[in-house]
Amino acid sequence: MADTGFTALRQFSFTTRPYLAVDHETGEPIGRGDLDVRVGWLLDLISGAEAHLLARLWQPATFDVLAAGCDSHGRTLPMQGHVAAARLGWTPHYPDGVYVPSRVTRVVTAQAVGTLRALAYRDTAIIALSARFDPATGRIAAPTTAAEYVPSGFARGVVRQLTARARAAAGAADSADARLRITDVQAPPKVSAMARLSAADRQLSHLTVTGAVMTLTVKLPTAAAPAGRAQWRRVRLTAAIPPHLHRRPISEWHLPTLHLDHRGLLLRCAATEAVPAADLTSGTTAVGVDWSPATLGAAAITTQTPEGLVSDYRGFTYDDRGLGIKLARLQTEGQLLHAKAARLRRLATTAPPEVRAGLETKIVVLDEHRTAVGVKRAKINREMAFHFGCQVTGLAAAAGASVIAVEDLTTLETRGHGRVNNNRAAQSARRQAVDALTHTAAGVGVTVVSVPARGSSALCPGCNEPLSRPGGYHRAWCEQCKIGGNRDHVAAVNLAKRALLGREKAVRKRGRNPQIRVIEHAPVRRCRDKMCPTPRRPRHRRVRRSAPATTPRVGVNQTKTVPAPQASVWDTVKPATPQGVTGSREEHTSPTPATSVAGNTRSM
Template sequence: MIGPESTAQRQFAFTTRAHVAVDDATGEPIGLDDLDTRVGWLLDLIAAAGTELTARLWQPVTFDVLAAGLDGAGRRLPAQGHVAAARLGWNPHYPDGIYVPSRVSRVVTAQVMASVRTLAFRDAAIAALSERFDPVTGTLAPPTEPGDSVPLGFARGVQRQLVAFSRRSDGAKSTRLRITDVQEPPRMAAMAGLSAADRQLAQLTAADHELVLTVKLPTSAAPAGRAQWRRVRLTAAIPAHLHGRAITDWHLPALVLDRKGLLWRCAATELIPAGDLTASTVAVGVDWSPSTLGAAAITADGPAGLSSDYRGWTYDDRGLGIKLARLQTEGQMLHRKAARLTRLAATAPPEVRAQLETKIAVLDAHRKAVGIKRGKINRELAFHFARQVTDSAAASGAEMIAVEDLTTLETRGHGRVNNNRAAQSARRQAVTALAHTAAAVGITVVSVPARGSSAQCPGCDEPLARPGGYHTAWCSGCRVGGNRDHVAGVNLAKRALLGKCKATRRRGRLPAIQVAEHAPVRKSRDKTSPTPRRPRHRRVRRSLPTATPRVGVTPKQHVPAPQASVWDTVEPAPPQGDAGSRDTRTSPTHATPVADSMRST
């Protein structure tokens, strides 16, 4: 039951860093550099074991088992990755003489199962698309079954893999390929997801705006026994923006190492207002724009039908988009240069090859730094955009925000550079940030179909004209128009309001509306805000000001200012008492008679 005071639970992620580390048994402090070293040993063990297990499972029978979803006894595989791996007998192996606790093996198998389960979908898509692939022409035949269709961007990526495989195999015809045929097994990331472990490996407590994590860490790079795994108590500060929020549970973090040292990737569960999607009457449509990150417009559903003022709001990225474009160009240049040096190093003499490899390492380091900087800017851009849209929606009384379905959204027709720039924008990150920010105030974010949102009129559903170029839109029949992104926002909000009762919900995804319905959206003439002040023409005072003499002071001769008129082409004469000035004119005639004579002519 959803009411005005009802709440719901949602999970969110944040990051923090430990500032204190002590040995849990003795209480002796541990330096943060020593802590990073011991965590690095743990991550090396997990990454090596995960990579070995993934390579061992990289065969078609693995994906067949995952597709069936049953173990050897015919039972359904559980959702927990480490439990499913234990039932199937998929256990990691370690070098001889190294002791690793069983809870660390749980972490390894959970991460491997998450990666392999994600690739199971790609394996099924490659198997289906390879049957429609022609190695001679390098094209895909149209799908014959409705279930065979996949997003176009995903299909193009698989097509490139099939073309590369065809070149390696000299164009040999193969009716059915698997993911194990066209790509190598992935490498396991150096990360320790402690959520798969129990209290024997790690436990987390929160008190006084601090998180205390107790975890077992090795004391050497190759621990030989149980005694070389000791508990360490880490203390980290809870970020300030989480203070005062209704958080009900703190989850075990994932440990990673970056340039600054140990980083916690934490998750928590909090209570938020529960929004009723079916009762929404005002929606905000967000259209992704190639020139900026997005634009928004409002549509309302009332007794007279759908209405909108067709006056949208365009997001100002504060110049971050230009900076991202520059960094993207720089990263691509570094990649091309490193690739060229790699080709030269393949056939160079040994002494030249060593020099080229040093240059390649420097270029790779610079490219990685550029990528890190782009990631930070994208995160800042996404959350700033989400906050702006959420504040605008809350101020207008909206209960729903409609965004375009990113799986069917492709940027085309703007040139190679602009298409690539728009494809690499932080749209998906902005959607995640928007869903997180809007849920805190009880606003639901839904995805709607994107096709035709910028090309069709919200009133009559007919194609729009472009009288002023690409960024304008106008419907001569409905007499509405404006910025094409604002018109698209009206269309998206309309589709959300019409399909709100047919939205489908999937775990881990936004509520989705699959079909775009149409209803006319009239232009609202309701006055919702005060009339803005407009600049008026200010009349020029043509009468001469009268001088008021001051009492007790010898008054000076008053010289009036020249009249503000377009006819004032002659400069005024200097004061009469200034006979010795260099500015003395030959003719003491005032400007006013000249102007009057010009008017009379």
């Protein structure tokens, strides 16, 4: 890893929950239940106004303005969503008699414009694909210009929408020169109940951080339909900053996003910290990460020396600690719950009223269980992503690498590996793993770049010729170079090689990792020396959660794990040895119980 001596600013997010809420003016405490109710009223006002605004703006003219990026006077639209909405005259509507502060309106318009801007790209793609779509065959023609190119995975989703629309129209397709818009093939998007306070100013909310405590002051309504300004009061929320952020060089704390989940109010916060500035062109060592259908990923190291590129071809395979199997089980469970709920819905459409009520109750229970399964899967995916990021970052830091090369996810498709492997790879949280890897690698000054994935597992890193599979799918061997090994490790060497050769031509876009789009080849020879550190692989041993063993009493045989029971005062008569017993192999009869002796003693 190259140390440039400079620092760069980066943003990251975290979540926390308030443990104290008080009225800002009177200082009276507010219970958690009352706080959740008042936050729910705020989110209902915001989500209702946002949904109504999106439905009103769901027309082609809206996307034409966003695609052009200019208003009616030819001025460039600002980046701030609420400012752009104010310039275009997009104002939300609220129920009659309800008073909403203008800062809350800023939050509504900022969220709505952000959603529409994200869908403007899909509208442009649908225009290009619908012009090349053939309803009779359900296929799209090849693009004629570079501007018409759309990722294949994205194109397949649009083709499904176009096919469904053609079937709904009973095969009556539009004219060849007519182009569809996003408003023709799908309905307005559903909005989630949240409040991004970063779009407002101090009149709505402000944040202060003192030590390990965060204090958020925000205006909340005191009624479901506030009629005036007096029914909006400031509430001071106190939350704890997570312990892993206490010693981080954080330069700025940003206003959070309010969200309600099954546990209550959740604060989705963001912060800016200073990290070592990464230099993409100075390093000579790179780590390649190949996504695998069997596990989340594998890594290998390639080094550039004056004699050329070298690697020991000893890769590191990520151990998911059994979480992948758990994710597959939860996915199957969610699919079964979804299928069962869908079947009950079909039955409920023709069932009598009394039976329909019972079926609807069961459907609600199944939907709740399916939601809980989805929450579990999200937590496991996040845990696996950050654990994977820490493992690969530790490997890169120990090897002195300055670049981590990952496969370009836009060109990576899960096809041709069988139903089980395709499904496992498609459900893998690769995008979340890349984000986690980027976050952890930036903390040690390592840059994560994306490189083309085509041919990385099929070509030899030395001669760039197709590899053979003598030991099956997971093995690779080159007869010419006499190198090979695990298929994923060989692919990781290819990815690291492409990062080192194309680092001078990396393309940087705002909000994305640097991209290397040109594939260059140079032979990577096998080095006998150990080029990479041995990764730490802790053993996960079972821990017995039972109660600790008691201390043996004095006089008890220490070889026994369980202390002998305390003798009874009535156990004074030893049973006589039965006649005819000559050895230990003989079967002993039950001794005479001591209770009869005790009874005789008591009767005397």
